[in-house]
Amino acid sequence: MKSSYRFLKVPLCLFSDSYSQLSVEAKILYAFLLDRLTLSEKNGFLDEDGSVFVYYTNSEVCRTFCCGSQKATRLFRELEKYRLINRRNQGRGKPDAIYVNQFEESPNSLFKNNDNQHSGVMKPHILECGKSPPINTEYIHTEDSHINLSISYNVVKEEIMEQIEYDVLAQRDFGGVLEEIVSLITDTYCSNESYVRIGKREIPIATVRQRLLMLTAEHIEYVINSLERNTTEIKNMRAYMLTSLYNSIDTLEADGLYGN
Known part of the structure; x- marks a missing residue:
């Protein structure tokens, strides 16, 4: 009989020595982001370069992991620290656009970063439509x-x-x-x-x-x-x-x- 259950796929290499300091909850969050990535691809969530991004807010993390906003932020930062994701701040209450970095098949290379294989790694640019308004720094100076x-x-x-x-x-x-x-x-x-x-x-x-x-x-x-x-x-x-x-x-x- 065909199972009606859905499953999360967690890359086994996240449990290697290279990621021994990454918390288990952060690894599970990464699995949720990978799952959301598939949905984003179907819905056409693409930036101007054709890279797929996902939306996954702190509130969603709080509900999923039954935690507070501080912990949700900490989990995202863990994934950023290990370059598993990149987040683009869109400003003014809009959710961050999250680019999920994917693994290579080869154990010698963690990420797909070449131009022919879009991994969803954020490009070093700012989209005009999501650009945050500049903060006035006129009065900021060093005395x-x-x-x-x-x-x-x-x-x-x-x-x-x-x-x-x-x-x-x-x-x-x-x-x-x-x-x-x-x-x-x-x-x-x-x-x-x-x-x-x-x-x-x-x-x-x-x-x-x-x-x-x-x-x-x-x-x-x-x-x-x-x-x-x-x-x-x-x-x-x-x-x-x-x-x-x-x-x-x-x-x-x-x-x-x-x-x-």
């Missing part, structure tokens, strides 16, 4: 006179980039705002001032530094998405972003807790 010269600026910047998984975030279509955020965090950490203004409060630099060291890729992504959703005029982008970064430690946790 060298406030930099603490006893701290190695370049060392701090490298450590911040590693801390927030910059290489993973750089695969997203965030434009120049990601670079501005890295510079802002580094400038603030290296500040020679005793206090830093966060919103309407003057907070000791030691406290601010401690909070900045708690930032992860999830917080950066959360702040950028919040900036894109903002519809009010921002007079001082630098101050606004710093306040958003500082507060994201609490607001992201609250959103995850209440499923916002």
